[in-house]
Amino acid sequence: MRLLIENARIIDPSQDLDKVSNLYIARGRIQAIDDTAPEGFTPDQTIDATGKWLLPGLVDLQARLGEPGSHYEGTIASETKAAVASGITTICCPPDTNPVNDTQAVTELIQRRARQAATAFVLPIGAMTQKLEGEMLSNMAALKNAGCIALSQANRPIQNPLTLRNAMSYAASNDILLMLRCEDQTMKNGGVAHSGAVSSRLGLNGIPYSAETAALAQTLILAEEAGVRVHISQISCAKSVEMIARAKKEGLPVTCDVAIHQLHLTDYDLLEFNSLFHVTPPLRTHDDQAALRMGVKTGIIDAIVSDHTPLDRDVKLLPFGESAPGISGLETLLPLTLRLVEDNTLTLNQAVAALSQRPAEIIGIQNGSLSEGLSADFCLLNPEAHWELDRFDLISRGDNSPFHGWEFQGQVEATYFQGRPVYRNNAV
Amino acid sequence: MRLSTPNLQLNDQGELRHFLTLEGLKPRHLNQILDVADGFIDEQGQIRKVPNLHGKTIMNLFFEPSTRTLTTFEIAEKRLSADVVNLNIATSSTKKGETLLDTLWNLQAMLADIFVVRHSESGAAHFIARHVAPHVHVINAGDGQHSHPTQAMLDMLTIRRHKGDIYDLKVAIIGDIQHSRVVRSQIQALSLLEAREIRVIGPKTLMPPDPAALGVHVYDNIEDGLDDVDVIINVRLQSERMKSALLPSEKEFFNLYGLTRDRLSYAKPDAIVMHPGPVNRGVEIDSEVVDGDQSVILDQVTYGIAVRMAVMSIITENAAVLKQSASVQQEADA
Numbered sequence: 001m002r003l004l005i006e007n008a009r010i011i012d013p014s015q016d017l018d019k020v021s022n023l024y025i026a027r028g029r030i031q032a033i034d035d036t037a038p039e040g041f042t043p044d045q046t047i048d049a050t051g052k053w054l055l056p057g058l059v060d061l062q063a064r065l066g067e068p069g070s071h072y073e074g075t076i077a078s079e080t081k082a083a084v085a086s087g088i089t090t091i092c093c094p095p096d097t098n099p100v101n102d103t104q105a106v107t108e109l110i111q112r113r114a115r116q117a118a119t120a121f122v123l124p125i126g127a128m129t130q131k132l133e134g135e136m137l138s139n140m141a142a143l144k145n146a147g148c149i150a151l152s153q154a155n156r157p158i159q160n161p162l163t164l165r166n167a168m169s170y171a172a173s174n175d176i177l178l179m180l181r182c183e184d185q186t187m188k189n190g191g192v193a194h195s196g197a198v199s200s201r202l203g204l205n206g207i208p209y210s211a212e213t214a215a216l217a218q219t220l221i222l223a224e225e226a227g228v229r230v231h232i233s234q235i236s237c238a239k240s241v242e243m244i245a246r247a248k249k250e251g252l253p254v255t256c257d258v259a260i261h262q263l264h265l266t267d268y269d270l271l272e273f274n275s276l277f278h279v280t281p282p283l284r285t286h287d288d289q290a291a292l293r294m295g296v297k298t299g300i301i302d303a304i305v306s307d308h309t310p311l312d313r314d315v316k317l318l319p320f321g322e323s324a325p326g327i328s329g330l331e332t333l334l335p336l337t338l339r340l341v342e343d344n345t346l347t348l349n350q351a352v353a354a355l356s357q358r359p360a361e362i363i364g365i366q367n368g369s370l371s372e373g374l375s376a377d378f379c380l381l382n383p384e385a386h387w388e389l390d391r392f393d394l395i396s397r398g399d400n401s402p403f404h405g406w407e408f409q410g411q412v413e414a415t416y417f418q419g420r421p422v423y424r425n426n427a428v
Numbered sequence: 429m430r431l432s433t434p435n436l437q438l439n440d441q442g443e444l445r446h447f448l449t450l451e452g453l454k455p456r457h458l459n460q461i462l463d464v465a466d467g468f469i470d471e472q473g474q475i476r477k478v479p480n481l482h483g484k485t486i487m488n489l490f491f492e493p494s495t496r497t498l499t500t501f502e503i504a505e506k507r508l509s510a511d512v513v514n515l516n517i518a519t520s521s522t523k524k525g526e527t528l529l530d531t532l533w534n535l536q537a538m539l540a541d542i543f544v545v546r547h548s549e550s551g552a553a554h555f556i557a558r559h560v561a562p563h564v565h566v567i568n569a570g571d572g573q574h575s576h577p578t579q580a581m582l583d584m585l586t587i588r589r590h591k592g593d594i595y596d597l598k599v600a601i602i603g604d605i606q607h608s609r610v611v612r613s614q615i616q617a618l619s620l621l622e623a624r625e626i627r628v629i630g631p632k633t634l635m636p637p638d639p640a641a642l643g644v645h646v647y648d649n650i651e652d653g654l655d656d657v658d659v660i661i662n663v664r665l666q667s668e669r670m671k672s673a674l675l676p677s678e679k680e681f682f683n684l685y686g687l688t689r690d691r692l693s694y695a696k697p698d699a700i701v702m703h704p705g706p707v708n709r710g711v712e713i714d715s716e717v718v719d720g721d722q723s724v725i726l727d728q729v730t731y732g733i734a735v736r737m738a739v740m741s742i743i744t745e746n747a748a749v750l751k752q753s754a755s756v757q758q759e760a761d762a
Contacts, residue, residue: 197641201451203550203573203612206637272436273551317529317559319549321572 001044002026003419004037008049008380012056013353014360014369023054025376028419032372049380053410055352057089057120057377057417059359059368061179061257062233063308063330065091065122066397067113068106069098073310074397076110080119082330082396084415084423087379088306089120090360090367094179095127096154102127102138104146111147119422121367121377123149125179128167134158137167141174149363150231152179155280159185161218168226177363179231182219182240183281187211192321194282198267204321207282213239220247223254231362232256234307236281238291245300255362256300258292259307260336261327263345265289265402275316275323276402279307293345296354303359306333310398328398332389334381335408342409376419385411436557441753443746446557446566447739449575450616458584458620465585465731465738468507475733480741481510484541488514489532490569491547496705497569497579500729501544504736510542529559536561542740543567550574550609565743573609578739579704580613582732584621586724587659589731590700594621600653600695601644602629602685603663603712606636610704611663615642629653630685633674650685654694662687662703665712678711687713692722700724 003025010033011018017033024031024041032038063083066074074082083091093110095101101110107124114122126143128151130136140151151171157180158164171178188211193199195206216232220243223230232244235256247254261279266286269277277283295301309326316323337355340346346354356368366374391404415423437446437453444457468475486505490498498514505512517531535543542565545553550572557566570576587594599618605611605628618626628639629647639646647653654660669675687701701713701723709715717723 195637197638200636200638200641201612203571203575203609205573208637273554275555319547319552319555319571321549321551 001028001419002041003376004041004043004046005049005054005380006046008052008054010054010370011348011352012370013349014056014357015371017370018349023370023378025419028376030370030372030374030376033370051382051384052413053381053383055087055379055381056356056368056370057379057415058087058334058355059090060088060306060308060330060333061092061231061303061359061362062094062259062305063088063091064096064310065093066310067097068109071096071098072398073312076113076122077117077119078395078397079308079310079330080114080117080122081423082394083120084417085395085412085425086331086334087381087412087415088330088333089377089415089417090123090365091120092123092125092149092363094125094152094154096132096156100127100131101125101148102130102132102143104139104142107143107146107148118417120417123147123363123365125149126151128153128171128178129158129163132156134160134163137170140171140176144174144176149365150177150179152233153181155181157181157183157185157215161222164219165222165226168222168228168230172226172228177229177231179233180219181233181281182212182215182235184211184215187214192278192282193270194267194284196267196285198270202270202273204270209237209239212236212281213243216240216243220252220254224252229253234259234262234281234305235292235301236262237284237288241291241295241300245295248300255302257303257305257359258296258301260304260329260333261307261402263289263293263296263304263340264336269402270320273320274402275318275320276327276400278320278323278325279327280325293340296340297346297350302354302362304333304337304354305359306330308396309400310396311400313399316400326400327402328391328394328396328400330396331394332401332403334412335389335410336403338410339408377417379415380413381410382413383410385409387411436554439746439750441746441750443749444743445746446553447577447743448553448557448566448568450577450580450613450620451575453620455620455622458581458617460742461581461735461738462585462588464742465581465734466589468734468737469731473730475507475730475737477507477509479509481505481508481744484510484744485539486510486512486542486544486740487535487540488512488544488569489517489535489546490515491517491545491552492570494546494569497546500732501569501736504733504740507733508737508740510740532556532560536564540564542743544569546570548572563747565747567739567743570609573607573612575613576609577613578732578736579610580617581739582728582735583614583661583702583704584617585731585735586702586728587700589727590724591658594618594623596622596624597658598625598627598656599623599659599661600627600629600647600657601661601663602650602653602687604634604665604669605630605639605663606634607666607669608663612642614661615644619643627653627657631675634669650691651694654691657695658699660687660692660695660699660701662701662713664704664706664708682711685712686710687717689714689716689720692717702728704728
């Protein structure tokens with residue numbers, strides 16, 4: 001099967017590419033990007049993409065796919081469908097499944113289900129400690145060999161610094177990447193909102209900056225000592241950006257990401273106690289949001305993630321503090337990132353890089369690129385399309401999006417995975 | 429492009445539909461409550477039974493134990509001639525969302541007109557108001573550390589009846605500001621009614637993270653804080669604060685912040701002393717002050733009945749007006 005996509009504006013930060021050209025695909029792989037066909041290439045199908053943007057398949061470093069287990073809504077089949085609707089073709093899923101992904105068997109189960117779904121690449125992240133309890137180490141090397149691209153503690157950071165240091169040293173000796181959220185549970189103290197003006201007014205238990213920054217400082221110090229490569233997941237405040245900038249400057253092998261909702265929402269969105277805005281880490285202030293946006297722009301923040309957490313309606317139908325934190329975010333990752341281009345926060349190249357090239361580099365894979373010979377994963381986007389999000393129309397089984405009613409410019413029309421169409425927008 | 433949420437507690441005409449918080453209300457809403465409450469109190473300070481809510485069913489849903497607030501609500505409801513049902517619902521049985529909502533919907537089906545709700549979670553009253561049928565009204569009787577608007581309004585009524593007006597008064601609130609829903613509502617009421625200055629007095633561990641966001645001035649020192657004030661509000665100190673290392677001991681708190689007769693002398697000579705109760709004698713306030721001439725603590729309790737009657741009758745009246753104007757409109761359309 002040979003496929004030709006004609007006259008698309010092809011944007012691929014991994015090749016520093018942004019031009020109108022043609023994409024040639026043969027046997028599921030990219031053969032060339034060129035104005036003229038490679039020798040002997042006769043397409044079985046030609047798609048006219050005049051006026052459309054063609055982006056590499058996006059890479060999401062953090063999305064829960066609901067399987068195995070019943071903590072979250074959805075299945076690998078349903079959530080990968082949601083992912084490709086937003087152009088995401090590579091998904092890293094954290095180990096907070098049920099059972100926890102702390103054994104080869106669970107890793108293989110996830111991989112098998114993903115192969116059956118055949119909609120996107122699913123790359124499991126294994127647990128650093130058994131059952132994510134933060135006490136005994138998991139069989140790290142076995143998880144790595146089974147295909148876990150990194151190990152993490154999901155939203156349950158190790159609280160004992162000695163255990164954390166040991167886990168880091170052990171990971172270092174096996175050349176394993178650690179993805180760590182920094183949050184001191186003692187400092188969090190049951191908090192549900194940023195500790196500031198809004199929590200003062202609403203009487204919600206506050207989470208101070210220090211819950212994140214004190215843990216981040218500790219993590220950076222221990223990581224340096226252990227000589228391990230760490231990726232800091234979902235930072236939430238200005239101070240964290242500053243600390244990571246300093247660590248990078250000092251040459252520490254550290255990278256970090258931010259959840260897309262942190263770049264669009266603040267604690268002021270909590271004023272009506274709407275539990276759809278309950279997330280962890282909490283939404284912080286306008287100044288933090290500005291610093292996070294600047295962090296993405298300057299590259300201190302390497303990647304933007306969805307932190308997709310599809311939840312059952314019942315766990316959100318509760319008073320704010322009792323509701324479960326999390327946003328169903330796969331389908332808003334790209335639209336919300338493009339909005340940062342629209343308001344001149346990012347260039348289109350920076351935005352696409354933060355969703356493709358950069359996250360792929362962090363986990364050391366070749367996805368997120370349109371280079372010759374790679375799997376033909378990409379999406380076609382109509383930059384003129386104007387649409388409104390209805391959370392009850394999301395493909396994900398979780399309809400817990402606080403972006404209901406938001407209007408967006410630019411819409412994915414089709415997504416291809418290994419050269420096959422896996423999503424087509426029926427409205428087009 | 430973000431959707432703006434209309435104020436949940438106001439109807440289409442901008443009048444009270446629920447009573448959840450004082451935030452977002454206009455001074456006229458507060459003055460109306462105070463005026464109507466005044467009207468329920470006769471010259472002898474007695475409150476007589478009136479037929480305003482005859483035929484209405486009020487359910488007092490207390491997800492958190494209470495005796496005083498529940499009792500004054502019940503008395504207020506009975507003085508309005510309403511039918512009253514009290515439900516003490518242990519929070520443990522409603523841990524699951526569907527149970528809490530199912531409970532509500534079941535009670536709603538029993539033809540409740542007003543839910544009076546107390547719950548340990550901040551925002552619980554908002555949550556309930558968002559999910560009840562359009563004809564049901566929700567009155568917040570205290571949600572977590574967020575709001576206790578009827579308590580704040582009875583405090584305003586007490587101040588107004590003793591001082592004539594709130595405008596231009598200096599008010600000091602002493603004690604645990606951070607964990608108090610009563611104080612949050614008092615501060616909002618005092619700001620709306622244009623008190624000249626609102627001071628909060630206490631150690632930083634008992635202050636909200638951003639007191640300026642509430643529009644108050646913080647005083648670490650009680651003598652400075654009480655200087656020249658017209659109204660002193662004392663807040664109950666709970667023993668949990670010692671367990672979570674926010675304070676060393678009740679004794680040290682009393683030594684630093686306890687309201688004694690000596691300290692009272694820093695305030696204006698005619699300053700009044702208030703306390704939402706229950707009072708911890710010798711912890712936040714000296715017995716001499718509780719029982720002294722400047723204390724108006726027992727008036728607060730009586731006025732609490734009048735204020736709650738006022739809130740419930742205003743909300744019921746607003747709904748009737750809305751319904752009437754809708755039917756007039758319908759006739760005009762026909």
